[in-house]
Amino acid sequence: MKANLFKVLALLPLALYSASPAEQPKDRTLAVTLIEKAGSQNLCLTPKFKGGDGYIYANYCGSKDVKKARYDLFGRISFNVNGTNLCMQAPANVTDANSIHQSEWDYVRLRPCVINDDNQKWRIKDGHIYTYKGNLELKSYGYYGYVGAVGDNGDKIELQDVMHSWIYTAATPSTLSIKTTLGWISEPFEGFSFYSLYNNASTNAELKWLYYNPSNGHIAQYEPSDGTLSCLSSTGLENAEPWDWAKWSVCTDSVTRSSDKHNSWQLGEMIENEAELRDYNGNLLRLDRYGTHWGVPYVISPQQIDADIAHSPTSRFIFSRDVEDFVKFENANLSLSLPSCEANGRFEHKISKRDLPSNFTLDDAWIRRLHDIATTVNPNIRPSPRSGVCGTCMLHSFEMILELMSSHDESPLSRGGLLFDTGFGENPFASLATRFPSLNERLMATRAMSAGFTRFETTDRFMTRAEQIVLAVSQIAMPNISLRPTRMVRSDEIYQLSQSVLNSPDGSLWLTVMYRSRPDGTGTVGHVQPILRTHDGVVIIPTNTQMDLDSFRENLQAVDSSDDMIRAFTLGGARRLELLQFYRVSAATVSPLSVTLSPQNCSASGSGSGYGNKRPLSPSELSQCEVKKRCLE
Template sequence: LVLLISFGVGYSYGVNPDVVPISSSDIPGSIIQRPTDKPKDKPIKVNVSSGGTFCYGPNFSGGESYIVIEQCWQMHVMNARYDVFQRISYNINDTWLCITVPESVVKGETNWDYVHLRPCTINDPLQRWIVKENSFWTADERYRLKDTNWYAYISRNSGDRYNHTLDSSMSDWINTVATPGNISILTSIAWDLGSDRYFIRSGGSDKNTTPIYYNPESGHLAQYNPVSGLLSCMYSRVGSYDWNWVTWALCSDAPISKDNPAYWNVYLATEEGGMIMDYQGNALRVTRYGPNWGVAYAAKLSYLKKDTTYNPTSLFIVDRNLLNWVRYTVSNLGKTDQYCPAGKKENHNIRIKRTLPPDFQLTEE
């Protein structure tokens, strides 16, 4: 995965990202873009207020995940990455998990809480961290990452104890604009019945929003288990049948072939969403009546006209961030890719001469 540090998509803490319109008249003759840096993953080493140097260690205990501060040689300590999206991430069992701010504190529902690990996404503002005063702060600079009883937490009261600072050995790690481990998008998959909206989850649907993690590289649509730290992906099982129920099974962020029953594509049809297709072009559907109400399945397109018994639908509503991603990729891969993303047609014949350096070599990277 190679990313250039310059996007047509903007992100800010506490604000949903929007596609940034770029007109061709705003683009200079030469745009300097550089790829992200090669990661320099290492354990996060900190100096605590009582004296001494310790390390962050991801720990799953009591049905949740925490960041424990312990001796750097202890079992939970592992390499971390501070990437281009300002995420602090760990690769645990081939799944990228990020240190995530407790939403209850941000919303004012509680004064303090521990930080947890959640699947890394490019659109969750709760996963963005900056380094200020040699410490981690949320990207809006409101909350400092502190520790109590050797566990990392944030508090609405800036005077709460205890503060810790990054060790001087972390300087190079902090200044590395690292390639992200994944580019998953936090979303949900919803469908409407009259004035009611329901959300797909493993085993059915309900009115509670279920976080779904879409990995555009692997095509995974996954749920997260905070107890185990594992992902469970939706798999298509149509095969030679006209239709079949989807199943949910363990998966990870490890690369897979697109010819895979866990690979899904999102196609826009409305301002809010569209169709979701499996790797063979079968449509994801959900029953809206009957004994299997709200259960997701996939069906061949040739079967859809006959598939009317329980008033199913193939039209789903997804998060705006996922829509923006689809629009971004389509604009870059479509027939209008000479524009950015769909610039002024009258300018398409204007060419700017660019000279390559004499030592330029074309490589696979």
């Protein structure tokens, strides 16, 4: 029944799902009744900065200092303070029972609004405000808000009746910012210490938190004494200088990338939670790992990277896993591969099959489908089309992997595709760009990864770079797929490495990356193709080919020796194999953000593979959660 439904969907236009959008905000002063032992007062909760930090204070509602509040889709109570969105944040030393500084009560602070801190989520019941778990109540001591155990002796805070509409409005969130580190690892001889960047220095003494805003590209640090943000800033090297120091400048949330370009950064080459940062002119953020100016960030032109080798510099930075989850979720949205359109607002731990069944084989329908994919190529287009560093063989491999992983338990597609529409002699990149324009833009941006990569080498540096390219591109095109690489080996180790694939369990799916000589024997070219381990041996699946169906079927005969595998990789010995690497394919775990993030105008892919709206995520384009409107579970 499920397979038949998918076949029907594949023939229909995209079906829109009607999840209710997040509601228009009803920002207003946060009117409360403060119930004291001597009586009660009608006041308004508002930000107040005192003694080096920001607090929630019960002030007279007519005061010019009172700010309007928003109760948003994620359960955050936020205030816009001079263009910066600050949220009420419960103290972790009270909410976290495992905190080494555990306390029975503490004041609520103001911090930049983020989507990855449960201490910024609040529940409202019967006019009272509770923390995320519902076990601690917001109360007042000396007119300052704090949280402590329900039933303690603090002054009670009750929302006034005029707040009714505000309470039941699941308002559009102000930002999708994420609390994160911007970290790096020291050299091996220093013991692999983790350092985090803050101001114009790095430290391993304590974890320093920054705030990444994916909407405008800000990487900001917060000053709690006055509620301001300072953003990592670049000159863009507009005067053609080879490098310059990065700086920090005052910024706000209420700007776009284009209007605040010097403070805007683009994440690139993301592999799990590590990525590069590029400014608006494509220059890289970088720092030395030792030397006089170790740990101090600077910006360098890509053309200077090869020469910048003193003091072991790095351009790769470690973000929180929540940034990785967000990027993967957004890529899945761009490619219509989200698990559903409507977030249910609660996490459900599900164990899903991460590999193909051990008895899976390629029947005639699957052979025909893989042939359709492998022959979707126009050989007359020169130079060969690509999206960034993703060439035809890599795109074919991704499509095959995605279809095998999503439809192995049913009949394959008969037409169309998950990344591009198949068709003999057609250009798959034209279809990719038409169907998924934003995803294609991200793939096109990977072209920067090939800078300084045109000359083939068998050095460790080249092999590391080659692996980074595969992992980074796959994380864009296949966000729900995990690739686990073997070592990349030279020609003297390729037989031993191939044997490891032969020894893998039945049902194992692999991605093969090789560098072999060109047809005329001059130079070296990369090639990518999938391998399927079956009970009879390994099946090496051709990509980027013009074979007829019979020849393709013959090439899918399982082989059971390293000699046969190498013979296939070298096209019967016609090519010289220089480098070889395999990647074990498995399904990635579902992003926890699928519980709380739901894009508006979401639709099914038509192939049964997933959902999305094919646009970058925006605070203004989110839907309510499926069960209780507000995404709080």
